[in-house]
Amino acid sequence: MATRQKTPKKPKQAKANDRAPPSTVLKNVGRAAALLLIAGIASPVSQLNLSPVYGSIPSSLHHQRSMTFTAIAALVARNSLSRHLPKSMSEYIAVIAYWTPVIHFFLFQYSGQLGIEYGPLIIETATYFPLLFLSIYAAFDLLQSIDITRFNLPNSLSQILLPMFSYTAVSTTSKIAGSILPSLVGHHICFTRIGFQMLLASISAFVTPSRILLLAFPAILHTLWANPHHSSDSAFLKANATLFATQNFTLLARQESNTGYVSVLESQADIAFRILRCDHSLLGGEWLVTPEAYAKGQRQRETIFSVFVLLEAVRLVENTAVDSTTVAELNKGQSALVVGLGIGTAPNALIAHGINTTIVELDPVVHAYATRYFALSPNHTAVIDDAVAYVDRTSRSNPLSYDYIIHDVFTGGAEPVALFTKEFLTGLYDLLTDDGVVAINYAGDLALGSTQLVLNTIHSVFPACRLYRDQPASPDLKPGDPDFINMVVFCLKNDGGKGKAALSFRAPSERDFMGSLARKSYLAPKPHLEIMYNLLPKGQGGREMTRKDVGELEKFHEEGAVSHWRIMRTVLPDAVWEMW
Numbered sequence: 337m338a339t340r341q342k343t344p345k346k347p348k349q350a351k352a353n354d355r356a357p358p359s360t361v362l363k364n365v366g367r368a369a370a371l372l373l374i375a376g377i378a379s380p381v382s383q384l385n386l387s388p389v390y391g392s393i394p395s396s397l398h399h400q401r402s403m404t405f406t407a408i409a410a411l412v413a414r415n416s417l418s419r420h421l422p423k424s425m426s427e428y429i430a431v432i433a434y435w436t437p438v439i440h441f442f443l444f445q446y447s448g449q450l451g452i453e454y455g456p457l458i459i460e461t462a463t464y465f466p467l468l469f470l471s472i473y474a475a476f477d478l479l480q481s482i483d484i485t486r487f488n489l490p491n492s493l494s495q496i497l498l499p500m501f502s503y504t505a506v507s508t509t510s511k512i513a514g515s516i517l518p519s520l521v522g523h524h525i526c527f528t529r530i531g532f533q534m535l536l537a538s539i540s541a542f543v544t545p546s547r548i549l550l551l552a553f554p555a556i557l558h559t560l561w562a563n564p565h566h567s568s569d570s571a572f573l574k575a576n577a578t579l580f581a582t583q584n585f586t587l588l589a590r591q592e593s594n595t596g597y598v599s600v601l602e603s604q605a606d607i608a609f610r611i612l613r614c615d616h617s618l619l620g621g622e623w624l625v626t627p628e629a630y631a632k633g634q635r636q637r638e639t640i641f642s643v644f645v646l647l648e649a650v651r652l653v654e655n656t657a658v659d660s661t662t663v664a665e666l667n668k669g670q671s672a673l674v675v676g677l678g679i680g681t682a683p684n685a686l687i688a689h690g691i692n693t694t695i696v697e698l699d700p701v702v703h704a705y706a707t708r709y710f711a712l713s714p715n716h717t718a719v720i721d722d723a724v725a726y727v728d729r730t731s732r733s734n735p736l737s738y739d740y741i742i743h744d745v746f747t748g749g750a751e752p753v754a755l756f757t758k759e760f761l762t763g764l765y766d767l768l769t770d771d772g773v774v775a776i777n778y779a780g781d782l783a784l785g786s787t788q789l790v791l792n793t794i795h796s797v798f799p800a801c802r803l804y805r806d807q808p809a810s811p812d813l814k815p816g817d818p819d820f821i822n823m824v825v826f827c828l829k830n831d832g833g834k835g836k837a838a839l840s841f842r843a844p845s846e847r848d849f850m851g852s853l854a855r856k857s858y859l860a861p862k863p864h865l866e867i868m869y870n871l872l873p874k875g876q877g878g879r880e881m882t883r884k885d886v887g888e889l890e891k892f893h894e895e896g897a898v899s900h901w902r903i904m905r906t907v908l909p910d911a912v913w914e915m916w
Contacts, residue, residue: 376509620679786892
């Protein structure tokens, strides 16, 4: 009997009804897009929350590379993990987001032990990176419902199209959100550091509703009622009670703003002082007049930082490069421009000497706190604006406006690089009268190439300059050792062909001191604090920084910001920085 041969079965063709219906595909794509947007926005939000404890630059050192690694790991491991993980993993994204402020609260207390190099990375590994991993993992799973074959793409391209879209969506959203969020900070309780976190968590919960959210309730309660970082009156009182009990500090005011977390703190020790903080940096401070200080001869508040008094020496510069009759014609009453306010030490002195003073400050909260808590004189013109835009606009419309310019911008361990470009400095040059003087505060490390770059750029605009540090170098300092200091460059607009010799200082008088002990000690630039340095001309390694070259200075700032963080931790206890 003949055996019947079996006809081999044909491969099963995918039927139209085997595919997800268009409504399901659309729903999945919408959810995937929402998860990717949440992950992208959470990136700068995570950085904002780290900046008060670590500073903006140190917080970002490993952030972008770690984001890329996490995203690739989520895409590569998806197939193998999908066999072991439930499909409801996306529901845990909101849980992680709600718990992030709680984890921050506990880990920030160990910021000193975690260190500046890897502390931010460790904290984000426990908070943001798990959220990013699950968001990309879940979004890619939802995007699989799209039938890529209908587009007749090459097989290799069809396999990488969705992963590329997922990563690009997160990366692009992160960059856009990072440029927009700082301008929104402080306008509403939802637009604060923790407010952003809670808002993202709530959106995640709406996108992936689940009973698993019950796991987030303890975190929500802690954030609303026990977390001192929350922007509420009860959290302010809690932070104040903790600071006073453990560190003998009082928090007078705090607010999140466009340049960072700004607060005013006062030490309640026998030698009391008040400081203005922005993120992980101090914008200024004053010794208060206590009975102990009064007994030692102090009769008024004195600045803690000598560099702000040194900046006032811009008035002491003698300039014989311009004929006195020309000066009389140009100057109809002295005027000054101050770029960057701080607590207002230098501008207050200019105002007290009867100089018509304009202050350009980007942060309205800094201006408000300087006025309320540090007695900034109201007799000035306040310009709350970006200094680059103001100088560019005014130098063209109203040149030769100022006899003196003080350039004093610094926060978070780095200066805004755009304010040290040749274009910006040329704008200051144009704003000066012909016999005008500029004083530029640059905080940096003399051992880094960034200082050489900045000094070369200053000298490419101003013909005669002298450079002073605000305090003596350590006796143990060796050539090439880190030397992070405040330095002030005094420059003339016109040297009359005499070069550096044209710039000299008159001796200060009692009227210049205004009864201040700090001015008696620090106002006159001291010969032993002058820094003798060699500028490298073009063609011999010397470079000048234009707007297109700012990336080089930003790279140097990474090293400077790490040094600055360590210095700040010696100025105030760890707990004060952590209890923001």
